[in-house]
Amino acid sequence: MAPPAISPTGGWIGTTIFVVIFLAALTVFGLRVGQLVTLLAKARREDRTDHLEERIGDFLLVVLGQSGVLRDPIPGLAHFFTFWGFIIIQFGLLNLILGAFNGSLPLIGHDHTFAALLDLFVLFVLVSLIVFAVRRGIVRPRQLSSRLHGPWDGFIILGLIFLVLLTLALVETFGFAASHGEEWSLLGSWFGPSFYGLGTATNVALYRVFWWAHILTVLSFLVYLPGSKHLHLMATPFNVFFRNYGPRGALPLLENLEEREDYGVSKAEQFTWKQLLDGYACTECGRCNTVCPATNTGKPLLPKEIILGVKESLLDRRHEIVGEPNLFQKLPLADVRSNGHEEIQPLVGGVISKEALWACTTCGACMEICPVSIEHVPKIVDMRRSLVMEESDFPPEVTSLFNNIERNGNPWEISNDRRAEWAAGLGVPLMAENPDAEVLYWVGCMGSFDQRNRKVATALVKILKAAGVNFAILGPEESCTGDPARRIGNEYLWQMMAQQNIEVLNSYGFNTAQTETATAQNGHGHNGQTSRPRTIITACPHCFNTIKNEYPQLGGHYEVIHHSVFIDRLIREGRLQLPSGFDHRKLTYHDPCYVGRYNGVYDEPRRVLTVLNSNGVTEMRRNRNRSFCCGGGGGRAWMEERIGKRVNQTRVNEALETEAEVLAAACPFCIMMFEDGVKGVEAEERLQVEDIAEIVARALEEAATPSASRAGQ
Amino acid sequence: MKIFVCVKQIPDPNTVESKLDPATKRLVRTGVSLVLDPGDETTIAAAIKLRDSLGNSELTAISMGPASAQEALRRALAMGVDRAILISDSALAGSDVLGTARTLAAALKRENPDLIFCSTESTDGYTGMVPGAIAEFLGLPQLTFAREINVEGTKAVIKRVTQTGYEVVESPLPAVVTIASGSFEAIYPTMKGIMSARKKPFSQLSLSDLGLDPSQVGEAGAREQVLSIGKAEARAAGQIIKDEGNAAEIIADFLQRHQLL
Ligand code: SF4
Numbered sequence: 001m002a003p004p005a006i007s008p009t010g011g012w013i014g015t016t017i018f019v020v021i022f023l024a025a026l027t028v029f030g031l032r033v034g035q036l037v038t039l040l041a042k043a044r045r046e047d048r049t050d051h052l053e054e055r056i057g058d059f060l061l062v063v064l065g066q067s068g069v070l071r072d073p074i075p076g077l078a079h080f081f082t083f084w085g086f087i088i089i090q091f092g093l094l095n096l097i098l099g100a101f102n103g104s105l106p107l108i109g110h111d112h113t114f115a116a117l118l119d120l121f122v123l124f125v126l127v128s129l130i131v132f133a134v135r136r137g138i139v140r141p142r143q144l145s146s147r148l149h150g151p152w153d154g155f156i157i158l159g160l161i162f163l164v165l166l167t168l169a170l171v172e173t174f175g176f177a178a179s180h181g182e183e184w185s186l187l188g189s190w191f192g193p194s195f196y197g198l199g200t201a202t203n204v205a206l207y208r209v210f211w212w213a214h215i216l217t218v219l220s221f222l223v224y225l226p227g228s229k230h231l232h233l234m235a236t237p238f239n240v241f242f243r244n245y246g247p248r249g250a251l252p253l254l255e256n257l258e259e260r261e262d263y264g265v266s267k268a269e270q271f272t273w274k275q276l277l278d279g280y281a282c283t284e285c286g287r288c289n290t291v292c293p294a295t296n297t298g299k300p301l302l303p304k305e306i307i308l309g310v311k312e313s314l315l316d317r318r319h320e321i322v323g324e325p326n327l328f329q330k331l332p333l334a335d336v337r338s339n340g341h342e343e344i345q346p347l348v349g350g351v352i353s354k355e356a357l358w359a360c361t362t363c364g365a366c367m368e369i370c371p372v373s374i375e376h377v378p379k380i381v382d383m384r385r386s387l388v389m390e391e392s393d394f395p396p397e398v399t400s401l402f403n404n405i406e407r408n409g410n411p412w413e414i415s416n417d418r419r420a421e422w423a424a425g426l427g428v429p430l431m432a433e434n435p436d437a438e439v440l441y442w443v444g445c446m447g448s449f450d451q452r453n454r455k456v457a458t459a460l461v462k463i464l465k466a467a468g469v470n471f472a473i474l475g476p477e478e479s480c481t482g483d484p485a486r487r488i489g490n491e492y493l494w495q496m497m498a499q500q501n502i503e504v505l506n507s508y509g510f511n512t513a514q515t516e517t518a519t520a521q522n523g524h525g526h527n528g529q530t531s532r533p534r535t536i537i538t539a540c541p542h543c544f545n546t547i548k549n550e551y552p553q554l555g556g557h558y559e560v561i562h563h564s565v566f567i568d569r570l571i572r573e574g575r576l577q578l579p580s581g582f583d584h585r586k587l588t589y590h591d592p593c594y595v596g597r598y599n600g601v602y603d604e605p606r607r608v609l610t611v612l613n614s615n616g617v618t619e620m621r622r623n624r625n626r627s628f629c630c631g632g633g634g635g636r637a638w639m640e641e642r643i644g645k646r647v648n649q650t651r652v653n654e655a656l657e658t659e660a661e662v663l664a665a666a667c668p669f670c671i672m673m674f675e676d677g678v679k680g681v682e683a684e685e686r687l688q689v690e691d692i693a694e695i696v697a698r699a700l701e702e703a704a705t706p707s708a709s710r711a712g713q
Numbered sequence: 714m715k716i717f718v719c720v721k722q723i724p725d726p727n728t729v730e731s732k733l734d735p736a737t738k739r740l741v742r743t744g745v746s747l748v749l750d751p752g753d754e755t756t757i758a759a760a761i762k763l764r765d766s767l768g769n770s771e772l773t774a775i776s777m778g779p780a781s782a783q784e785a786l787r788r789a790l791a792m793g794v795d796r797a798i799l800i801s802d803s804a805l806a807g808s809d810v811l812g813t814a815r816t817l818a819a820a821l822k823r824e825n826p827d828l829i830f831c832s833t834e835s836t837d838g839y840t841g842m843v844p845g846a847i848a849e850f851l852g853l854p855q856l857t858f859a860r861e862i863n864v865e866g867t868k869a870v871i872k873r874v875t876q877t878g879y880e881v882v883e884s885p886l887p888a889v890v891t892i893a894s895g896s897f898e899a900i901y902p903t904m905k906g907i908m909s910a911r912k913k914p915f916s917q918l919s920l921s922d923l924g925l926d927p928s929q930v931g932e933a934g935a936r937e938q939v940l941s942i943g944k945a946e947a948r949a950a951g952q953i954i955k956d957e958g959n960a961a962e963i964i965a966d967f968l969q970r971h972q973l974l
Pocket residue numbers: 288291292293294295301302303359360361362363364365366367376377
């Protein structure tokens with residue numbers, strides 16, 4: 001705690017003024033943050049303290065290691081240095097403040113290494129600032145434009161940071177000059193000596209002037225921060241810490257449907273605090289917009305605007321939510337927003353348009369790329385829930401979907417009694433006939449009724465038979481899983497369908513929670529046999545995801561595997577003998593959102609395809625977790641696509657860019673969308689859409705009659 | 714105003730292939746999924762729209778049928794109807810148009826309705842005669858094929874669908890109005906609707922409540938007799954025209970042959 005060479009305040013009067021200003025700024029800052037926190041406290045509750053150890057580990061990696069932003073290397077690195085520069089500069093600042101009390105930081109206060117490090121970071125940050133300014137002012141990526149804070153917020157912040165650095169450099173320069181090098185710093189040692197000529201008294205005075213300038217800039221920054229987009233500096237660490245550690249493919253359960261007052265979100269405070277914290281944490285980087293299939297095809301949906309819209313709506317109604325009159329209203333300085341919007345728009349259909357909500361395919365690309373773990377899809381679905389269940393306001397074509405699912409157990413006007421018709425003559429037993437089947441093949445509505453996807457179902461049966469799998473289907477006992485209903489916002493219908501299916505699955509002893517208790521009780525599982533895991537497989541990623549990740553919310557715990565993974569397993573276990581490299585056509589593979597991003601299955605389908613195809617898999621521009629949606633998810637398959645370019649055609653064109661002859665997929669909706677897309681761009685002659693099961697089934701035929709028509713020859 | 718809407722539960726026309734019982738020559742209603750007649754859903758929508766525009770009005774759905782018809786009425790309540798009445802009595806089984814209309818009219822009469830909505834016809838029987846018979850039993854005027862309806866003072870004014878457009882027709886209240894199918898968008902119930910449907914007034918009436926004699930209704934009172942039933946001729950397969958450069962010509966010819974051009 002050695003005293004500084006020169007007292008920056010010049011005595012107790014200066015120090016007292018400093019203390020007053022400092023405390024005032026701190027108070028304003030505290031009140032502003034207090035207002036933001038109060039708003040969160042008024043929101044719905046949600047527990048985000050599970051997986052604590054992982055939370056802490058990831059926190060270190062993402063926040064301190066900046067692993068999120070680093071995925072985009074140039075702005076990422078600039079951000080990395082700004083972040084660390086900021087931290088280091090804080091210590092420098094502390095040192096300067098202690099100077100007012102004739103002190104300094106212990107250990108590093110007068111340490112030259114620290115002083116040098118500090119200045120190196122100042123230089124780093126300066127370079128980063130230039131990178132940011134160039135991006136914002138000259139390159140101007142569209143995703144950076146901000147509706148909420150206007151175009152100036154970004155520049156004000158950059159300007160403030162620049163001033164902080166400039167005044168710091170001047171403090172160091174004149175500190176060095178005034179003390180003749182006793183107050184050593186890197187920058188001071190470079191520039192200080194040139195000012196010796198001014199004389200010590202002038203240098204001391206200039207030192208004090210810039211000390212004040214520096215402190216005041218920093219304090220203005222502090223006061224400005226909570227109301228600006230750089231609020232993320234404070235909110236991001238919390239947001240990353242409290243991010244979702246549950247299954248990514250599960251939408252939150254809407255509990256207590258019978259007794260609740262509201263069904264979804266029509267006002268910002270109906271979100272949980274974590275959903276609202278997302279708004280504070282959004283850095284407005286716009287990465288989500290760049291990957292969104294809706295944004296990319298000219299729909300009125302920009303995921304960033306969803307997040308900022310929720311924040312805007314929350315702040316618009318801040319006084320109403322906190323309760324009027326309140327402290328923040330009476331103290332204008334404590335209010336994060338000074339100019340209240342004259343007319344407060346409703347959240348849904350006002351700040352956020354209904355068209356935007358309906359345009360989402362729930363593909364999850366936005367959540368995947370967001371560097372600060374923001375959750376877009378649950379918000380979009382929450383607002384859809386309100387539209388569907390409270391307002392009965394949805395695209396008209398969805399009405400028959402809901403009615404059909406409810407009445408017929410499938411999306412069409414077809415009696416569910418006919419669900420097993422596709423399997424007639426294939427020798428596929430029903431569960432009722434083969435209750436001990438080791439594997440339940442969950443066919444899904446598309447596999448059961450859709451002409452194109454019945455071929456996939458037939459191919460999968462061929463594979464299961466060839467591998468000698470003891471399997472069965474449910475036939476008319478199977479109903480729509482409810483996935484499209486849930487993603488469109490009809491939680492009630494999803495719960496209804498889920499309960500019905502869970503009952504059926506449990507009756508055949510598939511519930512792993514039940515088998516475990518049964519085993520624990522008498523050492524035997526289903527039908528008195530020793531319990532072995534009984535598996536459900538399905539070719540539909542939407543059925544797969546909802547049964548696997550969402551049915552547990554209603555007590556249905558099952559071992560569910562996507563058919564691509566099951567086939568890969570059969571091959572690796574040697575149960576399927578396939579002629580490797582039999583297919584010579586150039587092939588590309590599309591990752592279905594609900595297999596890839598939501599459930600992390602990328603390698604298995606590729607492994608299978610690589611074995612079978614002599615050219616392996618030619619990747620599209622966007623692949624694996626960056627895959628671009630087919631346009632069919634989130635219930636979009638059941639809605640008209642009235643605005644902009646077609647999502648499916650956009651993806652088909654990407655497949656065509658690879659010059660592939662086969663577009664392999666692993667999802668009935670993708671197949672449907674792509675078949676349609678291929679026709680739309682008139683590429684029927686050039687590109688075949690095939691399910692991975694169809695390719696494997698053809699390989700089996702090839703193995704049986706090796707000389708038979710060689711695909712692609 | 715007291716507004717009523719007559720509704721019916723029928724075998725789901727979208728999924729159930731209607732089966733006829735050769736012995737009774739009637740539609741088989743057991744073991745099939747039953748729904749509120751989709752036509753009635755749009756009629757209910759029309760009635761709700763009018764009720765909401767009038768204000769200070771009550772809308773009651775009324776149905777005659779077995780106990781299962783409760784479900785159809787619950788759906789109507791969930792859509793936004795205020796109150797439901799089910800007339801259920803074993804003696805009603807096998808009612809024809811006359812018996813049905815007599816029963817519904819008796820129940821309506823007790824309520825002093827101002828306006829009674831019916832669909833033009835049911836989606837299972839398609840007789841289209843019940844609304845007229847109700848009007849007759851109650852001695853009320855009937856307005857038919859409405860695609861729009863308003864109440865002006867003590868008059869009901871409708872736009873009546875015709876071959877070429879519509880006519881504006883009015884009648885004094887009370888009146889029976891039939892709604893032209895497809896004129897209104899069915900309402901998908903909200904959760905509030907579904908939940909509150911459980912708590913809305915629901916009364917069940919028997920024949921004796923209505924002061925009707927079992928001999929006047931049901932099989933016993935039927936004046937209509939189904940003489941025979943037969944399969945409708947299957948629609949002939951369409952003709953597929955493949956464009957080999959002359960498709961337009963073929964289509965034009967086809968239309969000309971059928972005097973459509
Ligand atoms: S889930 Fe997909 S479609 Fe929806 S907002 Fe995110 S990126 Fe866009």
